[in-house]
Amino acid sequence: MTSAEAPALLVENVVKTYRGGTVRALDGVSLSVERGETLGIIGPNGAGKTTLLGCLLGFLRPDSGTVTVDGRAPDDLAVRAYTGYLPERLVLDRWMSGTEFLEYHHALAKLDATARKADCAAALERVGLDRAAGLQRIGKYSRGMLQRLGLAQALLGDPRLLFLDEPISGVDPAGVLLFRKLLAEMSSQGVTILVNSHQLAEVERICSRVVFVKKGRIEAMETVRAGAASARVLRARFAAHAPWPPAREGETPAALLARIATECDATWLEYTAPDARFRVPDDAGATRLLSALLAAGLPLIEAAPDEGRLERLFAPGAEVRS
């Protein structure tokens, strides 16, 4: 497979242990990320998310299994030339100014030296830091400013691959909006983005797909932001006190919803009054389902893509559907 044909990231049956094999951080993880995809990695603390990111960045060597980036080893310097990375624990040289820090990373990235000043000024501006902030010593930066500076260095050289570990941790609401806008821009430019975060709402907004990691395994993989031709989950809400049409003998509301869904190629997932969740194959499937629900006389008052479902993955005893 040539690097042009290979997925942006390919993880095959990766096992990674610590402390002489007593701690199994990754236990047979397999994952493929397409070019231009924005993938979220979520999971409880100690689930193996950071280890997975470490393997993808080539910082950690799997005990077994393989990791490739564009068909190459993750620590290949050619890969790193177009990789941007924002670590969770941002440790910077506190004696440098923000601008000096960016210039240092611009040089390490072996970018065009003649454009260094302009590139770094533009990067600062892009993350909402002004010239004065750039001249300030990093030691005097607030947590939010540090995070913005970290993102600015990750975006230097317009990377094709972006790894973000808890990118909005400690960032104020304006910063969150800015991060969201920047990531949307990068995504629209075809950049492959990996986001490791505990901010589920943000992951849901930013990512097109999310993997849920637990105890070193990928427990679930959900498509969050689907295209017109993609399957997705729809949440339908019914008026709480409005009467439902007469059902067939012995048919519960859940059974009624399941029957209607089956008749229009959708899948009923659950019903907890007043909400029901369905899986639909595509946009047309969603239209068919909603039309069928209305045609059946059900008091449908709202339908929307199912948001907030990532939280359910964390619920004790959650039943995970992939």
Add this chain to the structure above:
Amino acid sequence: MNPTLMLNFTRNRVQSPMRLMLFFLAFVPPIVMALIARSLQPVQAGSAVFALIFTAGAVGQDVSSGVLQLLFARPVGRREYVLSRWAAGGLIGAALGIAQLLLASLVVLSRGAAPDPSTLLRLVLENALGGFGTAAVMVMLSTLVGGLGDVALWVFGLMSTQILTMAAMAKQWDWLRKAADELRAFLQPELPLGWLSGMGSADVAVILRFFLAIALSLAIAVTMMQRKELSYAAD
């Protein structure tokens, strides 16, 4: 070798008040002593001391602080990183050692005792080489332990050679004395160049030992660095 890494390392080193204080203590008093003694004797091995001060923790501090993750996400090879640390540490040591030597020469000259030019040239060369030798050993030790543990390791190594030498003398074990000498020479690589100014002839074994110590130190450092895993998840 990466000039960006070398420059950043140099700038980073001079930010430490502790290092600057140690540098002052290692720089000024020997010049005063040279002034009093009207001799360059007190400033002969300055570069090794400066290399020790400025190269200590060269890798270990980066590992402990966590800056390597960000660094190695860039197209920077680990060998390139290690060699840049060594080159920068060696250059700092050599430059400061030579500066101290030249300053001491001026001081001695002002007291009417002109140093012999060939001796001065020899000392300059020995200082330059000594700085790179010590930097190589410190970078190697720094890949083995975190923080400033390399200094402790270095001191422990030298103390061990003393103990081994004493044990060898007590037991009259010549092989142990030689082993202790080799270990000491490895930890304190220096290349006497007296033969350049007509003092005896060149000893090929000594020359080889010096360069082998540097090569071995750097080979160990690069190997250790290549094997190192970088993630706080691995802690």
